[in-house]
Amino acid sequence: MGDAVTRTAEDHDSAQHDLVVRRGHVFDGHRPLPGLYDIAINGSQIAAVSRQPLRGRTEVDASEGWVLPGLIDTHLHFYDVGAVSDEESMRAFEETELPRKLALFLQHGVTTIKSVGDPTDGILNTRAKIAAGSLQGPRLVATGCGITGRDGHPAATIFAGNPWARSRFTAEVGNAQQMRDVVHHLADRKVDAIKLLSEGACACTTSSTYVWHNPAFPASVDLVRLPSDVLRAGIETGHERGLRVTVHTTQQVAAREAVEAGADGLEHGITVEPLTDHALIDLMLDRGITYTPTLWIDDALHPDSRDNVKKVADAGVTIALGSDTFSGRGLFGANTLEEAELMVAAGLSPVQSLVAATSAAARHCGRPDLGVAAPGKRADLIVLTADPTRDISNVRELAMTIFDGRIVVDNRHATMRHRGG
Known part of the structure; x- marks a missing residue:
């Protein structure tokens, strides 16, 4: 799993989102999506799931791992x-x-x-x-x-x-x-x-x-x-x-x-x-x-x-x-x-x-706001280092847990550097 990247104001004047998980394979809650995606989060909600690069005040490199709903x-x-x-x-x-x-x-x-x-x-x-x-x-x-x-x-x-x-x-x-x-x-x-x-x-x-x-x-x-x-x-x-x-x-x-x-x-x-x-x-x-x-x-x-x-x-x-x-x-x-x-x-x-x-x-649970990685849904996501759609035991390969738009578990060795921090 690659290092988290946080761009400075000089590097990234056009940052739009609070948090972006970059370059990951995505299981969206229904099916695996083809290719690599960036997922943007604003506040407690998913703002975008995009094949094009997105920019955020905090950016986490998924390093072509897997991102899926919590x-x-x-x-x-x-x-x-x-x-x-x-x-x-x-x-x-x-x-x-x-x-x-x-x-x-x-x-x-x-x-x-x-x-x-x-x-x-x-x-x-x-x-x-x-x-x-x-x-x-x-x-x-x-x-x-x-x-x-x-x-x-x-x-x-x-x-x-x-x-x-x-x-x-x-x-x-x-x-x-x-x-x-x-x-x-x-x-x-x-x-x-x-x-x-x-x-x-x-x-x-x-x-x-x-x-x-x-x-x-x-x-x-x-x-x-x-x-x-x-x-x-x-x-x-x-x-x-x-x-x-x-x-x-x-x-x-x-x-x-x-x-x-x-x-x-x-x-x-x-x-x-x-x-x-x-x-x-x-x-x-x-x-x-x-x-x-x-x-x-x-x-x-x-x-x-x-x-x-x-x-x-x-x-x-x-x-x-x-x-x-x-x-x-x-x-x-x-x-x-x-x-x-x-x-x-x-x-x-x-x-x-x-x-x-x-x-x-x-x-x-009667919670349509949960369980799907899509714009407008709650930003409860996990990042895995291996593909769970091929081997279910890869759900154990947890790199990160994002809950309500916040990183609450980070198992990577790199330390995140936040903009201005």
């Missing part, structure tokens, strides 16, 4: 469910762990994350601090707590022994009116989207009932899916408030129920069984469903997950990258890159995986 992880859990059990431990996590974990995303080229089941107060306060600039981190989209049925997942599973966290990370509803009340409450808090949980995470085929079991937890738990009228009430109320609503599913019957109820997307999708309902795939296409496979968490546990995501991708269903990252396993940011690699291992092309991590993920 990566987006649409499914993660940020607060540590194992460490947070009262006000004191919550405060300790926010003061000591939270800033470091946020920084990890930017260090891996992840510029937007979507929290789908963190404590509402905590995650919205974190979102506000990032937006205000008092806390450095990626752009944060948040649903607040996840909404489930009485004694549903994850309230009666992951949080069974942690009642303090259970009441904050989840909202349990027993009927359609309670569902509507919770969705309205979250909408009043200005969440970015709604997440409903139709069922748990594992169907044990040896049991006649639906049973949740996870190797990390000692007990199995009998569960009942969220009733269809309650599910529909949540989706309709979310839409009334202008919010996208996605539904946690693992089985075909639950996925079909969610799609028919009007969901915008499926979190996990179909993981515990082979996807054999081809009419369901057609329904996903007809309804414009976004499918988030979360292979990072499901690949090892559920061998059908890979084949299922390949089936829906081949059919043309929109795939969004979401890792289901949570504290305690792997590394925030690095898990997102592994998710991109796992999608390719499942049979998607590197370009399909990149689309899932950029423009499709932005659509899933």
Whole structure:
């Protein structure tokens, strides 16, 4: 990666832009563009993507590396469910762990994350601090707590022994009116989207009932899916408030129920069984469903997950990258890159995986201003030293992260010299 170049006023009287990334190959969020380009940034927006040289007060030489939109992880859990059990431990996590974990995303080229089941107060306060600039981190989209049925997942599973966290990370509803009340409450808090949980995470085929079991937890738990009228009430109320609503599913019957109820997307999708309902795939296409496979968490546990995501991708269903990252396993940011690699291992092309991590993920988040390298879009960009459209593992070759028009990670050896500096 070449040195950054900043021209002086004498060299460059006609500088027009705040920042220009020069001479890079570009993946624009949909496809790789032919040739080399300059990308100009003014303030927090992309001003131009040009095959002709552009001039800026700060110029970064991409040295024919690759420039693409910052990566987006649409499914993660940020607060540590194992460490947070009262006000004191919550405060300790926010003061000591939270800033470091946020920084990890930017260090891996992840510029937007979507929290789908963190404590509402905590995650919205974190979102506000990032937006205000008092806390450095990626752009944060948040649903607040996840909404489930009485004694549903994850309230009666992951949080069974942690009642303090259970009441904050989840909202349990027993009927359609309670569902509507919770969705309205979250909408009043200005969440970015709604997440409903139709069922748990594992169907044990040896049991006649639906049973949740996870190797990390000692007990199995009998569960009942969220009733269809309650599910529909949540989706309709979310839409009334202008919010996208996605539904946690693992089985075909639950996925079909969610799609028919009007969901915008499926979190996990179909993981515990082979996807054999081809009419369901057609329904996903007809309804414009976004499918988030979360292979990072499901690949090892559920061998059908890979084949299922390949089936829906081949059919043309929109795939969004979401890792289901949570504290305690792997590394925030690095898990997102592994998710991109796992999608390719499942049979998607590197370009399909990149689309899932950029423009499709932005659509899933309801953020048309993100995920595309084009004029008028947010200037969230990464610069790589190698071609990710040929080898997806090259997303690990990060030279620079640009967030909201500012260079926030610079892995090059050269020191930038700013105009007049």
